[in-house]
Amino acid sequence: VLVDDDSPRWVAASMEDVAAASGVSVSTVSRALRGGTNVKTATVERVLEAAARLGFVASPTASSLATGKVKRIAVLIGAPLTEWFSGVILDRIYRVLRENGFDLLVYRVHDREERDAFFTSLPARRNADALIVASFTLTDAEQEVLGRMRTPLVYLSQHVTAHSSVGIDDAAGAAAATRLLLSLGHTRILYGRSAAQPGFSWSARDRYLGYTGELDAAAAASAPVAAPVSRGLVEFPAGPGFGTLVAGALLAGRLPAAIVMETDELAMQLLLALARQGVRVPEDVSVVGFDGHQQAEAFGLTTIAQPADELARRAAELAVALARGGGDETAHPVTIELPTTLVLRSTTRAPG
Amino acid sequence: VLVDDDSPRWVAASMEDVAAASGVSVSTVSRALRGGTNVKTATVERVLEAAARLGFVASPTASSLATGKVKRIAVLIGAPLTEWFSGVILDRIYRVLRENGFDLLVYRVHDREERDAFFTSLPARRNADALIVASFTLTDAEQEVLGRMRTPLVYLSQHVTAHSSVGIDDAAGAAAATRLLLSLGHTRILYGRSAAQPGFSWSARDRYLGYTGELDAAAAASAPVAAPVSRGLVEFPAGPGFGTLVAGALLAGRLPAAIVMETDELAMQLLLALARQGVRVPEDVSVVGFDGHQQAEAFGLTTIAQPADELARRAAELAVALARGGGDETAHPVTIELPTTLVLRSTTRAPG
DNA sequence: CTGTTAGCGCCTTCAA
């Protein structure tokens, strides 16, 4: 009988091929290929050599089916990947995962539609060993759905009862920004925030509360001896071209003034708009940002920097630990709160 | 005999549970759960209802092992995820993949160390149905390693023989920028580029060639009637604080001058530095950027915009098609070249 | 230290 010649010209080598080539069983090949526990060193070398020669790599899929672990960690991110914060945390999370042999899976959940799609089809289900939830606030219903998934969870920038989380104290940061302006002698201190998604994020809420809280405290402490500090809220509509709006809101009152901005991104747009209007910073207006955006330095922006990189690293490490653990690690949730830093640059100074 | 009571309190439902609940076999459940081909509509509904009630979702891992497809597409990206271009393309690729039911896997391959690690351990091996290679130039050796992987490949911003690719004509874009300055009447036109990784990327090389080529062409066409255009190359060291260097290089010559910048990012840093030095733009210096960076508009930067979003979309669509195909789709590689656009804003004008 | 024996959970012929 002639051999059927439509045998494959070049198939990827299988584990059995490697076993045959190194004169051992597939079990031994399997053991040797991943760490070589309980295998004679000489055998390990022989197997590794054969595998390399044949260009064999074990199928992650088959391993996963057998072990129940997929060696993948997913990040559920509530913002476009184009945003500064998204980039920073994904980049850092990626590096931690890679160091530990995990792959990075990304799920973007920005608008209502994407959220609904994610939470109904749950593509991360049984598809990752742990999930990092970043940059957005879940509704209670969404939290419950995630809980049902039985995948270990780590929250980034959000505290959720009975789950591990890492974040900063947004209110304290905004209070520090406000305190700086007060200490410089400002008596007209505004707060500028995005009008995009009011009340959507806890961070946004806490930052504003930090600002008002600090002003309240100052008023209580100094009254009735000192003059009251005037306040004001400026909402920035989404999209470009808000320059005139900004000018209107700021210039409507007397100058000099000071303003605490919800984010550095908004603060930088404000600086550009003010420059275009001929308003001098910090002579006429003092500006403090929040975030520690990479570009803030180029703008000379005074800001409350959050350790985004470190937040991401800690979250990723927690996720790795949970991914390795049994799975029912609902015990021992860890809460990490990292400090913000006041970075003094050239957009703030005493009035007049 | 008593039933052993350490049976799990709540296990995720299995396919058999769904089968039992809907009175059919697992085969039918399997068919019903994905599309319901060759299954009576009523049966499909019954199965779907049972699955929903039990909260069952098929294991992607097990499906993958059986079908040979992992429903995942990997992006190999040669830059930090914090960069503008990385964010833009990941964001767009993500959306295309999701629409088509694919998950996004990210591999960052920035420095030499990460590259070596990736190309020796090949974590994407057997782990994605297609691979998009973006933002960096592979060596021949690396290309061959990827080829061996037998995973369909799509190149973004790089042409590779016998593989699909999508990109722009960098040289033509830079030439257009140069032509704009020439047509405005500039006679001193410099080129500014990053000193970070000279010769590392084809884009960088082609852009510079576009600039010199256009000047050569202009010289050939007008000589000997017109005065020669003077040129110059300014290299920007990586990191912040190059302001003084920039000023030195630019102000060393006579003003007004014009400069074509390799990237918008560099151009924006230049604008900030010039402003700090009191150099007026565009009165003293005209600046043209390259990329179509999101922030360029806020800076009023004239630029050569590349359709990053569209590039990513096309690359992702090609990848999806290849991922669905048999696998030996080495046939019919597609090459797509998208046009750049000159975006005229306020950093350019006639000298004097 | 190494081989043998069962699955992991799903999809896919093949029959009915």
Added chain:
DNA sequence: TTGAAGGCGCTAACAG
């Protein structure tokens, strides 16, 4: 249109 049986490629006991 449905069910039964086998296998995808690997790992995990359990013997030896």
